[in-house]
Amino acid sequence: MTSPFALCILAIVTLSLLGLPIGHAMIASSILYLLLAGQDMSIAAEQLLNGMYTNYVILAVPLFILAAELMNIGSMTERLLLFCNALVGRFRGGLAHVNVVQSLIFAGMSGSAIADAAGTGRMMQAMMTKDGKYPASFAAALTAATAVVGPIIPPSIPMVLYALVSDASIGFLFLAGVVPGVLMAGVQMGIVGLTARRRDFPVEPPIPLRELPCITWRAFPALMMPVVLLGGIYGGATTPTEAAALAAAYALLISAWLYRSVSLRDAYGSLAYSARTTASIGMLIAGALVFNYVVTVENIPESIKILLSGWNLSPIGFLLLVNGILLVLGCMLEGTAILLIVVPVFIPTAKALGIDMVHFGVVVVVNIMLGLITPPYGLLLFIMNTITGVPLRDIVRDCMPFLAAMIAALALITFWPGLSLWLPRLMGYQG
Amino acid sequence: QAKPNLRFSAVFSEQDIRAEMMKRFGEAIKEDFTLQPYFGGNLFKQGTELVAMQRNNLEMGNIAPQDISNQIPEWSIVTSAYLFRDADHLKKVFASDVGSDLKKAAEDKLNIKILGPTYFGARQVGLRPKKKITTPADMAGIKLRMPGGDAWQFLGQSLGANPTPMAYAEVYTGLQSGAIDGQDNPLPNVQNMKFYEVSSQIVLTSHLVGFDLLCVTDRVWKAMSPQKQAAFQAAADAAMDWSAKQHLDKEKELVDFFKKQGLEVYTPDVAAFRDFAQKKYLASDLAKSWKPGMIEKINAL
Amino acid sequence: MVMDRLRTLGGWLARRAENVLVLMLGAMFAVFILQVVFRYMLNLPIGWTHEISVILWLWIVLFGSAFVTRESEEIRFDIIYGAVGRRARRVMAVVTAAALVVLYTISLPAMADYVSFMKVERTAYLKLPFNWVYAIYLAFAVASIARYLWLGWRAMRGNAPEAFDPTKAGSGV
Ligand code: NA
Ligand code: NA
Numbered sequence: 041m042t043s044p045f046a047l048c049i050l051a052i053v054t055l056s057l058l059g060l061p062i063g064h065a066m067i068a069s070s071i072l073y074l075l076l077a078g079q080d081m082s083i084a085a086e087q088l089l090n091g092m093y094t095n096y097v098i099l100a101v102p103l104f105i106l107a108a109e110l111m112n113i114g115s116m117t118e119r120l121l122l123f124c125n126a127l128v129g130r131f132r133g134g135l136a137h138v139n140v141v142q143s144l145i146f147a148g149m150s151g152s153a154i155a156d157a158a159g160t161g162r163m164m165q166a167m168m169t170k171d172g173k174y175p176a177s178f179a180a181a182l183t184a185a186t187a188v189v190g191p192i193i194p195p196s197i198p199m200v201l202y203a204l205v206s207d208a209s210i211g212f213l214f215l216a217g218v219v220p221g222v223l224m225a226g227v228q229m230g231i232v233g234l235t236a237r238r239r240d241f242p243v244e245p246p247i248p249l250r251e252l253p254c255i256t257w258r259a260f261p262a263l264m265m266p267v268v269l270l271g272g273i274y275g276g277a278t279t280p281t282e283a284a285a286l287a288a289a290y291a292l293l294i295s296a297w298l299y300r301s302v303s304l305r306d307a308y309g310s311l312a313y314s315a316r317t318t319a320s321i322g323m324l325i326a327g328a329l330v331f332n333y334v335v336t337v338e339n340i341p342e343s344i345k346i347l348l349s350g351w352n353l354s355p356i357g358f359l360l361l362v363n364g365i366l367l368v369l370g371c372m373l374e375g376t377a378i379l380l381i382v383v384p385v386f387i388p389t390a391k392a393l394g395i396d397m398v399h400f401g402v403v404v405v406v407n408i409m410l411g412l413i414t415p416p417y418g419l420l421l422f423i424m425n426t427i428t429g430v431p432l433r434d435i436v437r438d439c440m441p442f443l444a445a446m447i448a449a450l451a452l453i454t455f456w457p458g459l460s461l462w463l464p465r466l467m468g469y470q471g
Numbered sequence: 472q473a474k475p476n477l478r479f480s481a482v483f484s485e486q487d488i489r490a491e492m493m494k495r496f497g498e499a500i501k502e503d504f505t506l507q508p509y510f511g512g513n514l515f516k517q518g519t520e521l522v523a524m525q526r527n528n529l530e531m532g533n534i535a536p537q538d539i540s541n542q543i544p545e546w547s548i549v550t551s552a553y554l555f556r557d558a559d560h561l562k563k564v565f566a567s568d569v570g571s572d573l574k575k576a577a578e579d580k581l582n583i584k585i586l587g588p589t590y591f592g593a594r595q596v597g598l599r600p601k602k603k604i605t606t607p608a609d610m611a612g613i614k615l616r617m618p619g620g621d622a623w624q625f626l627g628q629s630l631g632a633n634p635t636p637m638a639y640a641e642v643y644t645g646l647q648s649g650a651i652d653g654q655d656n657p658l659p660n661v662q663n664m665k666f667y668e669v670s671s672q673i674v675l676t677s678h679l680v681g682f683d684l685l686c687v688t689d690r691v692w693k694a695m696s697p698q699k700q701a702a703f704q705a706a707a708d709a710a711m712d713w714s715a716k717q718h719l720d721k722e723k724e725l726v727d728f729f730k731k732q733g734l735e736v737y738t739p740d741v742a743a744f745r746d747f748a749q750k751k752y753l754a755s756d757l758a759k760s761w762k763p764g765m766i767e768k769i770n771a772l
Numbered sequence: 773m774v775m776d777r778l779r780t781l782g783g784w785l786a787r788r789a790e791n792v793l794v795l796m797l798g799a800m801f802a803v804f805i806l807q808v809v810f811r812y813m814l815n816l817p818i819g820w821t822h823e824i825s826v827i828l829w830l831w832i833v834l835f836g837s838a839f840v841t842r843e844s845e846e847i848r849f850d851i852i853y854g855a856v857g858r859r860a861r862r863v864m865a866v867v868t869a870a871a872l873v874v875l876y877t878i879s880l881p882a883m884a885d886y887v888s889f890m891k892v893e894r895t896a897y898l899k900l901p902f903n904w905v906y907a908i909y910l911a912f913a914v915a916s917i918a919r920y921l922w923l924g925w926r927a928m929r930g931n932a933p934e935a936f937d938p939t940k941a942g943s944g945v
Contacts, residue, residue: 051871055868055871055872056848056849057849057851057852057853058852058853058864058867058868059848059849059852059853059861059864059865059868060848060868060871060872061846061847061848062847062848062849063837063846063847064872064916065868068871068872068875068876071875071876071878071879072875074879075875075878075879079528080526080527080528080882080886081878081879081882081883082526082879082882082883082885082886083528084879084883085882085883085886085887085906085909085913086519086522086523086528086886088909089830089906089909090515090516090519091516092826092829092830092833093826093827093830093905094516094517094518094519096638096822096826097638097640097641098829099800099804099825099826099829102797102800102829102832103800103801103804106797106801203640207640209640209641209643209644210641210644211644212644273644273648274644274647274648275648275649276648276649276650276812277648277650277808277812278650278808278812279637279638279641279644279645279650280641280644281638281641282804282807282808284804285801285804285805285808286805286808288801289801289805308794311794311797311798312790312793312794314797315790315793315794315796315797315832315836315840316793316836316840316841316842316845317845318797318832318833318836319793319832319833319835319836319837319840319841320836320837320841320845320846320847321847322829322832322833322834322836322837323833323837323841323846323847324847325833326833326834332513333514336509336513336514337478337509337514372849372851373849374847374849376847377847377849416851417849417851468647468668468669470665470668522889522890522892522893525889525892526886526889541893541894542892542893612815614811614815614817619819619822619823619896619897620819620896620897621819621896621897622896624819633815633816633817634817635811635817635819636817636819636822650811650812
């Protein structure tokens with residue numbers, strides 16, 4: 041490590057801590073590095089522009105954001121909640137189970153946990169706390185915890201970003217997330233069941249069975265989203281990148297045409313929101329691309345590989361180390377930043393240890409997602425705090441059982457690669 | 472005085488034969504230089520190395536002839552189908568007067584020194600459908616994935632296929648799902664990327680001899696004495712020859728390997744393909760930038 | 773009076789910039805659909821759609837960050853930023869703005885040199901000179917310098933920057 045590099049890291053940390061957007065902090069600090077190392081400063085622009093221009097698969101990110109937005113403007117969320125209620129409302133802690141199932145289904149339509157919590161959090165909170173049915177802090181914590189499943193089940197923006205840094209196939213990453221995602225939801229339902237009995241949560245009046253077909257039919261187009269998506273990829277119609285556009289088109293079609301609930305103004309609003317979000321994630325990607333040049337030219341991933349090989353870690357030992365590091369970082373850093381800056385550093389070592397890149401991707405993404413509900417920095421906690429006004433401390437407290445259970449699920453996903461790889465292998469993945 | 476550092480960036484991985492070629496080269500020049508290789512397109516992205524060299528942000532690169540022809544149109548001749556017969560012919564042409572002409576045109580304008588061509592295998596067509604391919608007419612309607620850009624897509628048309636662009640990383644799933652019917656790559660790539668798992672046959676069209684150009688910046692080259700230059704060139708020649716031989720051996724091995732995997736591997740009517748392709752190229756806009764008589768000279772070598 | 777008129781003009785420009793950004797994202801979406809329809813349904817693969825969508829992506833990010841994104845939407849590390857008081861936040865804003873303005877400004881000539889150098893290459897399908905495609909970086913850099921000069925100046929004058937709003941932060945996770 042050279043002194044320009046040390047100063048570059050110092051600059052990134054200082055500028056980010058002082059509140060400069062992380063993308064700008066990385067670009068500015070990389071310029072500082074080039075200046076101090078006596079290199080051509082235009083390399084920063086070169087890396088940013090060529091990196092953005094040549095990474096075609098990354099275009100899935102804006103399109104998945106758009107798809108999630110278009111889903112949210114329709115009346116789809118309400119229909120889904122009705123459907124979930126018909127399905128699991130009749131059990132003890134019915135609405136809490138509804139919250140879990142809603143997120144599981146939403147996960148199949150959207151690639152982002154933030155979109156789930158921000159899109160359905162308000163409605164879920166109102167339903168659960170009406171007439172004092174559930175404590176507000178439990179409801180808020182549950183919505184935050186259940187949203188975690190969003191990007192583990194396809195589609196998934198974090199998996200697209202992981203594919204960008206690892207060259208793993210997006211198609212197989214998506215398939216690999218399905219079983220772990222369902223497992224996480226199952227674990228959440230287990231915790232809900234235990235808590236419901238202990239705290240004597242209410243039961244929802246059962247929906248008559250004869251109404252079920254109608255309710256299902258009304259939610260059916262939304263339920264079909266994952267089928268359309270994976271069908272598009274595996275049926276030969278689209279590449280994974282194009283599948284993101286297909287998802288957005290499908291969302292627009294059912295919201296506008298079938299549910300007739302979208303005005304032009306709504307459509308403009310979702311495009312505008314998606315474009316703004318795209319710009320702000322894009323800046324982070326741009327900053328990471330520039331900073332990646334600095335890290336590469338300094339041979340950092342190679343040095344880490346050599347350092348770690350000195351420890352003679354087994355693959356499992358290495359995975360545990362990565363889990364530990366990512367969970368700790370998740371308490372402090374934004375998930376996209378961890379994926380783009382920290383994860384690439386581990387990839388050469390993971391490859392050298394013979395760890396399957398698709399399995400590694402699932403482990404990494406689950407870690408990043410858990411980081412969204414670990415304090416002090418947990419974006420989902422902040423969102424629920426802002427939406428509901430419940431103090432952060434109370435949300436965190438009620439979130440802990442879910443966090444603990446999901447860390448147990450993470451351990452299972454880590455130790456048992458077959459859990460992730462079973463479905464991809466079924467579809468022809470050789471790994 | 473410290474030895475100058477030569478940064479080298481390439482898109483191939485550290486396990487590639489060409490990475491070993493560069494290690495050998497680095498070993499041979501270690502008295503005068505420290506070669507610092509970066510693989511996997513980690514330092515500069517594929518296709519951006521040439522500009523990085525022109526701006527002296529990179530000292531050495533393995534530059535694709537397609538990238539050179541992007542700036543020097545007459546170079547598009549060496550990217551046309553069925554120009555070189557094999558690795559040996561490729562080497563002969565670059566060592567001849569024609570080769571000197573081409574190299575001079577590039578070197579004068581791009582501020583680089585071309586050390587020579589690095590062969591990495593002839594491009595062959597791999598297909599998912601079982602349809603037997605004999606002539607270009609049999610390729611009609613086949614969705615053949617080609618790299619992006621007009622020049623590559625034209626190469627696909629010159630095989631009689633329906634070329635379609637797709638990111639390299641998406642080709643495996645594209646083949647598996649049937650979004651595309653085939654791809655064209657040298658056999659070692661077909662093995663690396665496991666395309667053979669999702670193909671039923673490989674048609675040995677050998678339509679393009681795949682090669683890059685090992686280059687060093689003028690700034691480094693001109694700072695060397697003539698003796699140093701000669702030694703540098705000799706080290707590059709030895710490494711490139713070794714790599715070419717390794718690739719030829721590997722290609723032979725892979726034909727057997729793919730057959731063992733249950734694929735049909737056969738040679739079509741190559742003469743029919745050559746006729747069809749050369750006619751298409753000569754009638755195209757690309758040929759307008761070619762020096763008159765050059766194609767005949769190359770054919771005669 | 774003048775300030776008011778400037779503010780009105782600024783608001784109008786910001787809305788038009790957003791219109792352009794929305795248009796670009798809409799076009800990118802449409803081009804993708806066109807690409808799927810042409811290849812899968814009409815069996816007529818087209819390549820220029822690839823190129824347009826990649827250029828649009830680049831422009832959406834740089835144009836959007838330069839002219840449309842609000843301060844509250846940026847992804848930042850805000851444990852400290854969100855916790856401290858107005859006074860500290862003002863000092864922090866001045867320091868980061870100064871660093872950004874200095875580094876972006878001294879690198880600007882080199883960046884301009886690279887962008888204009890790229891005239892030697894053209895895009896693969898539309899044959900657009902790359903110096904045009906990449907010129908958006910210069911717009912982005914100049915706009916960022918201007919924006920942070922303004923933010924820094926405002927912080928010095930006594931206006932603390934907006935606090936962070938997690939429901940608006942444009943994170944993709
Ligand atoms: Na939920
Ligand atoms: Na998802």
